[in-house]
Amino acid sequence: MTEPRWLTPEQLCAWKKLIAVVELLPGTLESQLQRDSGLSHFEYFTLAMLSEAPDRTLRMTSLAAQTNATLARLSHVVTRLEKRGLVRREACAEDRRATNAILTPAGWTTVEAAAPGHVGTVLATVIDPLTATDVADLDRVMGRILEVLDPSHVMVGASSTDD
Amino acid sequence: MTEPRWLTPEQLCAWKKLIAVVELLPGTLESQLQRDSGLSHFEYFTLAMLSEAPDRTLRMTSLAAQTNATLARLSHVVTRLEKRGLVRREACAEDRRATNAILTPAGWTTVEAAAPGHVGTVLATVIDPLTATDVADLDRVMGRILEVLDPSHVMVGASSTDD
DNA sequence: CTACAGTAGTTGTAGCAACAACCAATCGAG
DNA sequence: CTCGATTGGTTGTTGCTACAACTACTGTAG
16 A cells, blocks of 8 residues: 655646646647648648658658557558548558558648648747747756657657648 | 748747647556546546535536536536446536536545546656656746636636546 | 568457537527 | 527537457568
8 A cells, every 4th residue: 555646736736737738739739720721630740741751751650650650540541641632652662561651742732731820820829928938948848758758759850841 | 921930940849849748648648547447538537527526516518618528528428427327417406407417426436546546647757757847847838828728717726636 | 491470551340529400498688 | 478599418420549350571490
């Protein structure tokens, strides 16, 4: 019987706010993208990852890793994106088990069109209310939490254009 | 044609980390609760809100507000919780359109049993990696973001025992 | 060269959430 | 008091995600 630890009032307060953000933020991003571009956030993120990749091409497995999805989930989503003509599949020459997902020109156009609105929402809801100090603190604190949630840093790594 | 604004490198970096946390944290909480208590995070949160309410009773509408759910979603969930005997419904005397959701003794036992494990996960994944300064910064930054996401402070308000 | 383990991906199914349509009770204006 | 609008809640449908089973290919050990 270990005494169950509890949170201090300050920790509880911070925790409640974090959980509120975690609950509310996805919905906000989701509805903006759905309304303005007809994409779910996951679809947008998938297309964005492809758009940054060399040749706009990625193996299913590594695309799944970058989007933090199971292969099964990604497969279903790529099927839907393929039906809409935003992505196409291609058998991989080197390893015939593998499949490459490739962003089509229509897909590229779609991400390019969706990005400004999405970025605008991010700015409005998260960045603009923060000072430069806040942003630095956010970066540091989230970094610490990610050390636990994502120790192998699958979901990080810098880039330039999207998200 | 307004020049689309973009994020600075520092902002982008912080943003990516926040989005990673937002993606990863729910899954972590979800699986711990599911594994140890057979509850989804939403179910746990619903029961927790009821357990803190006067008489462990809440109108469907205000419970929906506190859990950030639509009435439709809450209705389905309460139906499932009712079938498991954790919650019961009762017609409201004052307003006969309204329904009260009430935590049963079995429901109370369930939350009490689930809470330590849940809190342990919160401590391990979010609180323990942070210093006291980090916690204060987290509180401040999330507070600023919530001003935008939840201006009417529906999802805040202090309390003692849960979550 | 075959047998077996591991890797890459797809597909079927079950459960939950979003949306919309719906019913019932209440409120408010004339 | 009664007709329309609003509020409170439930139910049916659709779409997406998780999980599990399955196919197909690769590589390696005997």
